[in-house]
Amino acid sequence: MNASRSPLARGRERGGSKLNLVFTLFILGAMAFAGIKIVPIYLANYQLQDSVESESRFALTGYPKRSVEDIRSDILKKAQELGIPAKPEDIHVEVSNGSVDIGLDYSVLIDLSVYQWNKQFHVHADNHTI
Numbered sequence: 001m002n003a004s005r006s007p008l009a010r011g012r013e014r015g016g017s018k019l020n021l022v023f024t025l026f027i028l029g030a031m032a033f034a035g036i037k038i039v040p041i042y043l044a045n046y047q048l049q050d051s052v053e054s055e056s057r058f059a060l061t062g063y064p065k066r067s068v069e070d071i072r073s074d075i076l077k078k079a080q081e082l083g084i085p086a087k088p089e090d091i092h093v094e095v096s097n098g099s100v101d102i103g104l105d106y107s108v109l110i111d112l113s114v115y116q117w118n119k120q121f122h123v124h125a126d127n128h129t130i
Helices: 009-060 069-082
Strands: 091-098 099-111 118-125
Touching: 009 091, 009 118, 069 091, 069 099, 069 118
Parallel strands: none
Antiparallel strands: 091 099, 099 118
């Protein structure tokens, strides 16, 4: 045992560990808060991307053939279900010679109380690879 260290000095060291605990809990709480705000936005984008890819693959199958407006309205409906701020004019659908090309650009405001930013998303799918 080190004789030069008094019990008073060791008592002050314990306060440092409490400060580290508070700091660690603050950091973990901030990360959880940011995750709760950000993850659902990316999850909704992933679900919309999946829906647009399915729509592009199967848009020209079946009878009667679906029009550009039918495709656009289906994508808009899915975006609204997911809470994505898309407008009909944001959805670009092109059907020509048996190919379908669908694109959608939108942005979402991510508000973390101390920091805000607009996250831009670009959803695109086509049936050229089939």
